[in-house]
Amino acid sequence: MGKLAVYTAVMTLILLLHYIVPYYITHAPLDAWYWIIDSTIAFLVTLYYLYRGDQWWRKD
Amino acid sequence: MVEERLAAELTVLLLYIVLGTIGAIVARKYGVKTTREYYIGGGKLGTFLSALTYAATTYSSFMIVGLVGIAYFTGIGSLGFELSYYIATLLLLGALAPVIYRKAREKGWVTPSEMLGDLYGSPRLAAVISVLYFLALLPYASAQFKGIGETIATAGGQGYYAWGILLALILVLAWTILAGIWSVAVTDAIQGLWMIAAAVLLLGWIAWHLTSEMHMTTSTIMSQLEKEGLLDVSPGKGFWKIPVFISFTLPWLFFALTNPQVVQRLYMPRDKRSLRGMVIWFGVFGLIYTLMVVAIGMLARAGGHTLLPYKLHGKDSVTPALLNVAPLWISVIVFVSIIAASISTVDSIILTVSSSIGHDLPYDKRRISELSVTKTTIVLMALVVAGIAYMRVSYIVQLSVLSSLFLLPLLPPTLAGILSENPVRYNKLSWASIILGLTAAAVLTYYVGVSGVFKTPVLGLTTPVWVFIASWIPWIAAPWSRG
Numbered sequence: 001m002g003k004l005a006v007y008t009a010v011m012t013l014i015l016l017l018h019y020i021v022p023y024y025i026t027h028a029p030l031d032a033w034y035w036i037i038d039s040t041i042a043f044l045v046t047l048y049y050l051y052r053g054d055q056w057w058r059k060d
Numbered sequence: 061m062v063e064e065r066l067a068a069e070l071t072v073l074l075l076y077i078v079l080g081t082i083g084a085i086v087a088r089k090y091g092v093k094t095t096r097e098y099y100i101g102g103g104k105l106g107t108f109l110s111a112l113t114y115a116a117t118t119y120s121s122f123m124i125v126g127l128v129g130i131a132y133f134t135g136i137g138s139l140g141f142e143l144s145y146y147i148a149t150l151l152l153l154g155a156l157a158p159v160i161y162r163k164a165r166e167k168g169w170v171t172p173s174e175m176l177g178d179l180y181g182s183p184r185l186a187a188v189i190s191v192l193y194f195l196a197l198l199p200y201a202s203a204q205f206k207g208i209g210e211t212i213a214t215a216g217g218q219g220y221y222a223w224g225i226l227l228a229l230i231l232v233l234a235w236t237i238l239a240g241i242w243s244v245a246v247t248d249a250i251q252g253l254w255m256i257a258a259a260v261l262l263l264g265w266i267a268w269h270l271t272s273e274m275h276m277t278t279s280t281i282m283s284q285l286e287k288e289g290l291l292d293v294s295p296g297k298g299f300w301k302i303p304v305f306i307s308f309t310l311p312w313l314f315f316a317l318t319n320p321q322v323v324q325r326l327y328m329p330r331d332k333r334s335l336r337g338m339v340i341w342f343g344v345f346g347l348i349y350t351l352m353v354v355a356i357g358m359l360a361r362a363g364g365h366t367l368l369p370y371k372l373h374g375k376d377s378v379t380p381a382l383l384n385v386a387p388l389w390i391s392v393i394v395f396v397s398i399i400a401a402s403i404s405t406v407d408s409i410i411l412t413v414s415s416s417i418g419h420d421l422p423y424d425k426r427r428i429s430e431l432s433v434t435k436t437t438i439v440l441m442a443l444v445v446a447g448i449a450y451m452r453v454s455y456i457v458q459l460s461v462l463s464s465l466f467l468l469p470l471l472p473p474t475l476a477g478i479l480s481e482n483p484v485r486y487n488k489l490s491w492a493s494i495i496l497g498l499t500a501a502a503v504l505t506y507y508v509g510v511s512g513v514f515k516t517p518v519l520g521l522t523t524p525v526w527v528f529i530a531s532w533i534p535w536i537a538a539p540w541s542r543g
Contacts, residue, residue: 004155011151015313018144023302028291029282032136035143036351042147043343046154050336055158 007049014042065388069215072392076254076400077231083250084235084243095430098240099170099415105245105328107337113245113408114325114338115345116252118149118315120405121207121398123353124259128382129375131357135290137300139354141308146346148313153339156317157326159478161335164327172323173416176470179477181484183422185491189470190416192494193320196466197409198445203460204406205229205449211398214380222450228399229446232407236438241328244407251400252345258397259352261390262382266359266367274366281362290361307514307522311464317474318467321405321412356382410445414438459510462501465524469497469531476535489534497531 018038022031050056092098105113123142131138160175169175173193177186205228212224235247270276276284285291293300316322329335360367360382368381379398383391418434473490477483483490504523508516513523521529 008151008155011147011154015144015147015151018140018147019302019305022140022293023295023305027294028136028286031293032139032291035136035140039143039146039347039350042150043347046150046343047340049154050339053154056332056336 003049003053004055007045007053010045011042014038014045065392066216068388068392069395072389072396073399076396079250080231080235080247080403083246084238087239087242087246090239090242092239092242095415095419095434096168096170097242098431098434099411099419100324100327101241101245103165103327104330105241105334106330107334107341109245109249110325110329110334110338111341111345112249112252113241113328114322114342115349116248116255116401116404117321117325117408118342118405119255119346119349119401120204121211121401123349124255124356124394124398124401125207125376125379127350127353128357128360129378131354132361132372132378133375134299135285135288135292135361136354136358137293137298137305138357139350140293140300141305142350142354144309145312145315146350149316149346150339150343152314152316153342156478157335157339158332160323160326161329161332163478169327170324171412171416171419172320173420175323176473176477176490177420179483180473180487180490182487182490183420185487186420187422188494190413190420192466192470192498193413193416194441196463197320197413198441198448199459200463201406201409201441201445202448204402204409205445206452208399208402209449209452210376211380211395211402214383215395221452225446225450228403228406228449229442231403232410232442233439235403236407236411236442237435241411244411245328248404248408251404254393254400255397255404256345256349258394259349259356262386262394263352263356263359265386265390266356266363266382269367270359270363274363276362281359284362284364285358288361290358303517303522304515307524310524310528311468314468314471315464318470319464320416320467321408323474324412324415406445410438410441414441462505462510462513465505465513465527466498466501468524468527469494469501471528472531472535489538492534493531496533497527500530501527 018035022034026034090097090101094102096102127138127142130141163169164175167178169178171190173186173189176189177183205225208228209221209224212227213221235243270281282291289298292298293305295302326335329338357378360378368378368385370381370384372378372381379394383395386394414434414437417437418430423433472493476486477490480486501523504518504526505513508518508523515522518526
């Protein structure tokens with residue numbers, strides 16, 4: 001449950017910042033780069049969790 | 061020149077049809093006998109098929125036609141819009157796919173409506189949801205057929221529109237009925253690879269054209285887009301104001317849990333390793349495809365009238381205009397990829413909805429075989445969808461974007477059902493959630509009109525936000541009402 005909670009929290013934060021940062025913090029042309037980078041990070045975090053998350057390696 | 065183009069289009073279209081049909085026939089070797097094999101391949105799909113059928117089902121022709129146009133007209137906000145769906149889907153799949161997969165194996169679920177009915181101990185709920193799937197996805201499926209008709213009409217002339225609809229009908233019926241999900245998954249894999257290849261070719265050609273023929277550099281492209289205000293989403297500027305961004309993205313954030321054609325795909329992988337592979341390769345496909353599609357739209361805009369010397373009428377006209385100026389063989393490969401993207405989405409929707417109807421509507425299954433009901437529903441639904449598309453009503457495309465809105469009320473029951481140890485006790489809440497959410501969606505859509513759903517605020521909030529709130533109200537209010 002611990003890793004699932006951390007994974008969910010990190011991904012939710014990435015999603016939340018996806019709405020906030022380009023609107024209120026970065027400006028053109030960084031908005032596009034921010035969205036490309038946050039999606040790549042979301043993919044890498046998921047990739048890590050798919051190999052390390054309890055529910056993914058536990059045998060059902 | 062026109063004849064040469066038509067000949068090339070027909071050749072590549074024929075190649076696509078032959079490839080897909082061979083794939084669908086080969087898929088018959090899996091020997092589909094039971095409903096479980098017909099709907100979810102007996103839960104035996106490997107990583108390759110699982111991932112590509114998930115991706116091809118998710119990404120319809122909206123990407124290569126709609127999103128290219130949205131990027132062209134509205135700028136970089138379109139990237140944020142599509143990638144918000146991408147991040148949310150990764151989150152939902154990473155956190156919940158193994159739970160849904162495990163429970164589906166334990167309980168033997170084959171349809172998403174059966175899943176919800178079983179979780180809440182209510183076959184009636186399953187029946188109602190299967191009808192909701194049918195109604196909500198009918199315009200979406202019709203819009204895919206219409207898209208194919210329009211694509212063929214753009215290529216061959218307006219007289220070919222009906223032939224396009226007929227082609228779509230034949231392909232969907234053949235590729236669905238031949239071997240159920242096996243033929244759908246195999247053809248999806250072929251079509252998914254075709255879609256990626258077409259996007260690579262089109263993007264490569266535009267980039268080459270801008271740099272070599274028009275002598276633009278990365279900095280001149282960026283400054284051109286910046287000058288037009290297409291790289292900025294600061295509050296109050298341009299199309300993507302924050303309330304618009306939220307209302308456009310909200311229904312799609314939960315697509316992976318509310319749309320039955322993708323939920324059903326979580327039951328299909330052979331084991332957890334294949335499920336993991338499915339998520340990873342969907343992630344790779346989704347990110348690359350989204351970036352390429354938005355880049356095509358943005359680069360086309362940077363090319364201006366030199367690249368597209370046409371007056372463009374609306375977002376859906378950008379890709380056809382690009383096909384007119386692109387080299388012939390790239391143009392025809394992209395042309396067929398539009399058809400492939402539509403077919404791969406619509407055949408999955410029709411198979412999933414028909415399996416829900418056949419499996420979860422109440423009738424005497426000892427007298428009428430479930431598989432025959434499902435196959436009859438496939439034929440009927442395909443005919444209805446083709447009929448609606450044939451009438452060529454303009455508002456069908458507008459209606460289709462409401463599909464995810466009308467499926468949004470399924471979010472709370474799905475989440476609570478999957479995460480709760482004993483969801484049966486929340487049966488009434490799940491009904492209340494669906495009824496309230498659907499009522500809000502219907503009343504507000506009627507009030508603001510279909511075109512105002514994502515833009516016109518009611519009491520400060522747009523329709524998707526109200527539907528989202530309405531469907532959660534019972535779950536928030538219930539603990540308080542008990543004191």
